[in-house]
Amino acid sequence: MARSRMPRPRQLIFAFYMSCLMSFLMSGVITMINTGVEGPFLQRWLAAWLVAWAVAYPLVVFIAPLAGRLTEATLRRFGASDTPE
Template sequence: MRPEDHTIAFGIPRLPARYGALVMPLLLSLLMTAIVSLITTLKAIGLAPRWLSAWGVSWLIAFPVLLLVLPLVRRLTARIVRPA
């Protein structure tokens, strides 16, 4: 194993594998809430915001985006967490 395989970046050590179950949802929630809040904010500009409508539009976009970003999040999680 190469020395850089033990770090995330800049000498920061990778987390033990047991944290993978926490890291993946953390990364997904960061990405998804950023995307959903952007969509909701854009939708609210010039329109009367209504929660159900805003959530529905956000979810319709968030679910396919989740399917697209999940492989990226898995790779990032693997980069942050040491293998079991």
């Protein structure tokens, strides 16, 4: 049975920035599409972003390692890899 590792500081900092930027941009686009930019757009966007970030940060912490493994498996499958041999 594989033992789970605690995330390293670099992983947590990466997850913080990635989740902030992605949730900020995605919530802005989705808020604009759903409600337009009229009225208190900025308040709606920031409220949506806080919820999105609260979900995004823990997901990035736990999903980034899986995404890395899937990337490596895909590259191996198609004979391409950026890892030195």
